[in-house]
Amino acid sequence: MPQQVRIALDAMGGDHGPSVVVPGAELALAQHPDSTFILFGDRTKIEPLLASRPRLKEVCRLVHTDVAVRMDEKPSQALRSGRWKSSMWLAIDAVKKGEADVAVSAGNTGALMAMAKFNLRMLPGIERPAIAALWPTLKGSSIVLDLGASIGADAENLVDMAVMGSAMARVLFDLDRPSVGLLNIGAEEVKGLEPVREAGRILREDPPPHIDYIGFVEGDDIGKGKADVVVTEGFAGNIALKTAEGTARQFADYLKSAISQSLWSKIGYVLARPAFRMLREKMDPRRSNGGVFLGLNGVVIKSHGGTDPEGFAAAVDMGYNMVRHELLAKIGDTIRKHAGDTEAARVVSGAAS
Numbered sequence: 511m512p513q514q515v516r517i518a519l520d521a522m523g524g525d526h527g528p529s530v531v532v533p534g535a536e537l538a539l540a541q542h543p544d545s546t547f548i549l550f551g552d553r554t555k556i557e558p559l560l561a562s563r564p565r566l567k568e569v570c571r572l573v574h575t576d577v578a579v580r581m582d583e584k585p586s587q588a589l590r591s592g593r594w595k596s597s598m599w600l601a602i603d604a605v606k607k608g609e610a611d612v613a614v615s616a617g618n619t620g621a622l623m624a625m626a627k628f629n630l631r632m633l634p635g636i637e638r639p640a641i642a643a644l645w646p647t648l649k650g651s652s653i654v655l656d657l658g659a660s661i662g663a664d665a666e667n668l669v670d671m672a673v674m675g676s677a678m679a680r681v682l683f684d685l686d687r688p689s690v691g692l693l694n695i696g697a698e699e700v701k702g703l704e705p706v707r708e709a710g711r712i713l714r715e716d717p718p719p720h721i722d723y724i725g726f727v728e729g730d731d732i733g734k735g736k737a738d739v740v741v742t743e744g745f746a747g748n749i750a751l752k753t754a755e756g757t758a759r760q761f762a763d764y765l766k767s768a769i770s771q772s773l774w775s776k777i778g779y780v781l782a783r784p785a786f787r788m789l790r791e792k793m794d795p796r797r798s799n800g801g802v803f804l805g806l807n808g809v810v811i812k813s814h815g816g817t818d819p820e821g822f823a824a825a826v827d828m829g830y831n832m833v834r835h836e837l838l839a840k841i842g843d844t845i846r847k848h849a850g851d852t853e854a855a856r857v858v859s860g861a862a863s
Contacts, residue, residue: 513544514544514545514546515542515544515545515546515611515612515829515830515833515834516545516546516547516548516609516610516611516612517535517538517545517546517547517548517610517611517612517613517614517826517829517830518547518548518550518600518601518602518604518605518609518610518612518613518614519531519535519547519548519549519550519601519613519614519615519826520550520551520597520598520601520613520614520615520616520617520622521549521550521551521552521555521556521597522550522551522552522575522578522579522596522597522598522617523578523579523597523598523615523616523617523618523622523813523815524581524615524616524617524813524814524815524816524817524822525581525616525815525816526816527551527555527578528551528552528555528556528559529559530616530817530818530819530822531549531551531616531822532549532556532559532560532563532566533559533563533819534818534819534820534821534822534823534825534826535547535549535566535570535822535823535826536563536565536566536819537819537820537822537823538822538823538826538827538830539565539566539569541823541827542827542830545569545826545830546569546570546571547566547569547570547571548570548571548572548573548601548604548609548610549570549571549572549573550573550575550597550598550600550601550604551572551574551575551578551597552574552575552576552578553572553574556572557572560572573600575595575596575597575600577591577592577595577596577597578592578596578597578598578617579591579592579596579597579598579617579618579621579622580618581617581618581815582618583618583621584620584621585618585620585621585623585624586624588618588620588621588624588625589621589624589625589628592621592625593625593628598615598617598618598621598622598625599625599629601613601614601615602622602625602626602629602630602808602810603629605630605808605809605810606629606630606808611809611833612808612809612810612811612829612830612832612833613626613808613809613810613811613829614800614810614811614813614822614825614826614829615810615811615812615813616812616813616814616815616817616822616825617815618815619641619658619812619815622803622810622812623639623641623659623660623803626639626803626806626808626810627639627806630806630807630808630810631806631807632805632806632807633805633806633807633838633841633842633845634842634845635670635845635846636670636674636805636845637666637667637670638659638660638663638667638670638805639659639660639803639804639805639806640655640656640657640659640660640670640671640674640675640744640803640804640805641655641656641657641658641659641744641747641801641802641803641804641812642654642655642656642657642674642675642678642801642802642804643655643657643751643800643801643802644682644800644828645732645733645740645751645754646733647732647733647734647735648733648734648735649734649735650735651682651683651735652732652735652737652738652739652740653675653678653679653682653738653739653740654732654739654740654742654747654750654751655671655674655675655739655740655741655742655747655804656671656741656742656743656744656747657744657747657748657751657801658744658745658747658748658751659744659803660743660744661743661744661745662743662744662745663705663743663744664705664708665705665706665708665709665712666709666712667705667743668692668705668706668709668741668743669709669712669713669718670805671741671804672690672692672709672713672718672721672723672739672741673718673721673841673844673845674804674805674841674844675688675690675739675740675741675804676688676690676718676720676721676738676739676844677720677837677840677841677843677844678739678802678804678832678837678841679738679739680720680840681831681832681835681836681837681840682831682835683738685738686720687720687721687722688720688721688722688738688739689722689723689724689736689737689738689739690713690721690722690723690724690737690738690739690740690741691723691724691725691726691727691731691736691737691739691740691741692706692709692710692713692725692726692727692740692741692742693706693726693727693728693729693732693740693741693742693746693747693750694706694710694726694727694728695728696726696728697725697726697727697728698726699725699726701726702726705743706726709741710723710725710726718844718847719844719847720844724736724737727740729750732750732754733754799813799814799817799821799822799824799825800812800813800814800824800825800826800827800828800829802828802829802832802837804841805841807838808838809829809832809833809837809838811825811826811828811829811832812825813825
């Protein structure tokens with residue numbers, strides 16, 4: 511385990527670039543003083559921000575590049591125009607070269623996934639990456655994946671996600687056997703698409719190590735915290751995420767409107783202000799900002815493109831924790847054990863027949 515956690519930042523990524531990334535890094539450094547940073551981006555925009563932050567500047571190395579991936583670029587376009595020279599590519603490449611332990615970007619999700627997969631490659635035994643993030647629940651937090659790295663998944667892909675998600679839960683939640691559920695349209699085994707039903711059968715009959723498979727879960731079970739890890743393919747996962755975020759904003763607007771309706775409601779708000787403050791903190795999307803690209807041979811964190819410094823610091827915090835708790839090693843260990851158990855089962859089955 512490294513004495514320091516070296517963090518590569520795509521300083522040009524996201525809707526606001528360095529104006530969010532640099533102060534976000536400063537907040538993250540206050541939380542984790544054993545961090546160092548490599549910032550990739552336009553020197554003329556980054557240096558003035560560092561000049562007013564001497565503590566951060568002291569632990570930063572700035573690498574200049576004129577090229578930044580646009581938020582509206584297609585992944586194929588980003589690879590052609592930004593490979594070897596964009597701030598996003600160079601941040602990922604620092605992980606590949608061993609100069610950084612984790613890369614963090616608020617940039618174009620598709621481009622970040624394409625570049626990370628092209629540059630870092632996949633872990634042995636994993637076919638495709640998945641975006642995993644923390645989801646606030648009534649019990650605390652759950653991990654949900656895939657939230658949009660790729661569309662569609664077969665049964666083996668879903669089982670791979672269960673393995674990777676459980677390893678992440680072991681890291682973040684300090685659990686020996688996290689509970690894992692498959693997102694479905696019902697809890698009955700006969701419901702849902704064939705890949706989901708087949709993945710459920712595999713997880714019931716041949717569960718990977720360190721997994722407590724609890725069966726199918728429905729959409730409303732995510733917020734209840736029914737499972738530590740909820741697995742779904744990227745199309746459904748991304749829709750679920752965006753729906754939840756939109757519903758939270760809608761509820762906040764309803765609440766704000768109701769409070770301002772009358773004098774009595776305003777007085778009630780003043781009296782209940784501590785409770786409203788707690789509610790606001792629990793619903794603050796910045797607290798759970800940041801998704802990790804699982805399945806890659808390296809740690810890459812995706813921050814929301816429109817986040818503020820506090821939200822970006824939360825994404826950096828996730829990357830820090832993934833490194834400190836050796837996420838890659840734990841995923842690899844679980845994959846190897848599962849592969850060994852599966853092969854042993856095949857041998858036994860063949861001998862019996």
